[in-house]
Amino acid sequence: LRSAKGRALKILQSQHRAVRLIARVRDCMEGLYQNARCGLGRLSTVVSVSIVKAMWNRNDCDIVRAMLPSVVASDTGVIAPFDWAAYPQVWKKREWSVDRRHIHWMFDILVSGKIRTALEIGCLHGATSAAFVEALNRGTLEHATFCDVVIEPALRKTLSRCADQGKIRIFEGRSVDLLDGGGSYDLVFIDGDHHLEAVEEELERVLRLQPLCIFAHDTSALGVGYPECEGPAYLKHRLQSLGWLCLEDSLSRRGENTRRGMFFATIDQDMYAVARESFAARCDVVSIQQVSPPPKQARPTAWREVLRDTFHVARCKWDKGWLW
Numbered sequence: 001l002r003s004a005k006g007r008a009l010k011i012l013q014s015q016h017r018a019v020r021l022i023a024r025v026r027d028c029m030e031g032l033y034q035n036a037r038c039g040l041g042r043l044s045t046v047v048s049v050s051i052v053k054a055m056w057n058r059n060d061c062d063i064v065r066a067m068l069p070s071v072v073a074s075d076t077g078v079i080a081p082f083d084w085a086a087y088p089q090v091w092k093k094r095e096w097s098v099d100r101r102h103i104h105w106m107f108d109i110l111v112s113g114k115i116r117t118a119l120e121i122g123c124l125h126g127a128t129s130a131a132f133v134e135a136l137n138r139g140t141l142e143h144a145t146f147c148d149v150v151i152e153p154a155l156r157k158t159l160s161r162c163a164d165q166g167k168i169r170i171f172e173g174r175s176v177d178l179l180d181g182g183g184s185y186d187l188v189f190i191d192g193d194h195h196l197e198a199v200e201e202e203l204e205r206v207l208r209l210q211p212l213c214i215f216a217h218d219t220s221a222l223g224v225g226y227p228e229c230e231g232p233a234y235l236k237h238r239l240q241s242l243g244w245l246c247l248e249d250s251l252s253r254r255g256e257n258t259r260r261g262m263f264f265a266t267i268d269q270d271m272y273a274v275a276r277e278s279f280a281a282r283c284d285v286v287s288i289q290q291v292s293p294p295p296k297q298a299r300p301t302a303w304r305e306v307l308r309d310t311f312h313v314a315r316c317k318w319d320k321g322w323l324w
Helices: 002-040 049-058 100-110 129-138 153-159 175-180 196-209 230-241 269-282 303-319
Strands: 117-121 143-148 168-172 187-190 213-217 245-249 262-266
Touching (some): 100 213, 143 175, 213 230, 245 269
Parallel strands (some): 187 213
Antiparallel strands (some): 213 262
């Protein structure tokens, strides 16, 4: 019996490895060819065996994507608006970076003609910064400021792609120090320190500058198990309570981290219409519902009231025999 059990376990383990192997090949190759065919209609060249081996050995699909045209260099199947092959260094920590479909959404806003100046707080290796650089090179964005506590060499390499370096400002330090100096920004992207106190300080200073729109990342990360992300969640609810027009994509997608949430807010109806249209295209949303705050009379003003209301409801259900 012991030997039979051991053989059965080995068979199950080998089957499990085979299933994982098949899923890995399917995700890497089928998705790659489908995206290529959707983007180009037909491929003039095929992926060589050496490229596939390199991808397999290093477990890195970016090796293949960097060798393909920009129209197929997308994780999501959505046509990329610029050539990602020029920015291979931005994916050093893919799990920390913004998803490509969300970067494409932000890029559409940057090139809409309504944004002249922009600020990015929290750049890391420059995945989202690439969208700012491409907008600067196209002339729709006039100036961009990039702020982070530590400016990584990969970020400097990303920013070096800008044709006119005079349109770029790099600030190495705390974002609150930059914001205390004033300035005028049409778009502000907040993706730095996610702790509550840090985001609260940033947001209050950003609101004083009265930007046209605000982007924020990881606004739903706390609800899906990411720790220490109270700040972005606070930002979302704060802007909702102020009556801003808001959109958020936090859908769970295979092979992406979009469930962490990408949040957009504006006070301008025209800007909201532009963002809404791009949101539907980039995030594959058929019907859009605006993220709006609950009625004021139904929204508690403090955590103490939340606990009180929850306890009251539970006590009523218990008394009526609804809880077992």
